[in-house]
Amino acid sequence: MTPGRPVPPPLAKPIPMDTAKPIPMDTAKPIPMDTAKPIPMDTANPVPAQSSDPEGSTLAAAFGATSPDSGLVPLTVARRAPKEDDVEIAIEFCGLCHSDVHATRGEWRLPPYPLVPGHEIVGRVTRVGAAVQDFAPGDRVGVGCLVDSCRECESCLDGLEQYCERGNIGTYGVPDPRNGNAITQGGYSTSVVVDRRFVLRIPEALDPAAAAPLLCAGITTYSPLRYFDVEEGDSVGVVGLGGLGHMAVKIAKAMGAEVTVFTTSEAKFDAARELGADHVVLSRDEEAMAGANGSLDVIIDTFAAPHDLNPYFRTLRLDGALFQLGLPAEDMPPVSPGLLIRRRLAYAGSLIGGIEETQEMLDFCAEHGVASDIEIVGADQLNEAYDRMVAGDVKYRFVLDTATLQEPSERADA
Ligand SMILES: [Zn+2]
Ligand SMILES: [Zn+2]
Secondary structure (H helix, E strand, C coil): CCCCCCCCCCHHHCHHHHHCCCHHHHCCCCCCCCCCCCCCCCCCCCCCCCCCCCCCCCCEEEEEECCCCCCCCEEEEEECCCCCCCCEEEEEEEEECCCHHHHHHCCCCCCCCCCCCCEEECCCCCCCECCCCCCCCEEEEECCCCECCCCCCHHCCCCHHHHCCCCCCCCCCEEEEHCCCCCCCCCCEEEEEEEECCCCECCCCCHHHHHHHHHHHHHHHHHHHHHCCCCCCCCEEEECHHHHHHHHHHHHHHHHCCEEEECCHHHHHHHHHHHCEEEEEEEEHHHHHHHHHCEEEEEEECCCCCCCHHHHHHHHEEEEEECCCCCCCCCCCCCCCCHHHHCCHHHHHHHCHHHHHHHHHHHHHHHCCCCEEEECCCCCHHHHHHHHHHHHCCCCCCEEEEHCCCCHHCCCCC
């Protein structure tokens, strides 16, 4: 986008008002505790996890939290027998998202415990229900942050299930109305059963472990870039270089944009350039910030602590937009309305993406060879990985290899 170019079509639309609602899906609504069904934990006579009994649920090995300070411990989770629209998936990999840490530690709200986190799920189909035409056993598939929605409100009908007016059904920690209000349990597990409408196809060209983070970090950054219609020649700014930021850099580059990374740490300059950034700006260096003034079309702000946005608004051109993706626990410093008015700037939020757009993103990433930079961990390293995530010590996403979860029948205490 060049200065003076008309507002791109996506911005002609009003910014979805739903972004004003409390966001990460994980924070959606307080869950009445009485709807939480305890996971049958290490039952005396576990059903073999690979049971083929179509009537009965199967047990999957999992890791999750039993209280805010339990850390992640081995659990057993019951998965329903596939109903006619269901897809049963043997999970191979699951990305570790920062929301998983907040959720399991009860930092946003007290979740129903026990809680198995994980919404960056990749695996292979093992069974499908009678009405499922588009998936077959053996297909490589994924599940992101959503496993259902009302399917009939305006947002859902527009393929924007993440903004479902009745509240989307997150992959873990919320009651699932179409399944007896059972609490959804996520992907730190050996299997999961999900309605076909919320199952994604993972192109075989993508490495399955490196593709897992695309299902949250990837789509969260892809969606606003697509909404703004970023294309060859546009200039994109990325604030913060963590799990989200590194995906924003890669995807914006693959869209043909010139990318500027803003970071608080000089130590990240080389890493930003390795990811493909054309420019790197130290955000606490006022002179360097001023040097970027009026140079960008869109900014993807992934920084999750309160920070002053006004210096970033100054770096935008006429009709530019700043998308805020990080959700700080406290209020942000005030925004200067004059900065927005003088260049017709938009200040927007954005929440993951709908199912159709998530599939589009996966296909785009396969076509352009984009995936996450990952470090694979085993179940016994999960707690250490959480501590390292909180310390920012990961390049750029941990992914759990679910082969390291024991089957329930193999457990010492089974
Ligand atoms: Zn996430
Ligand atoms: Zn809906």
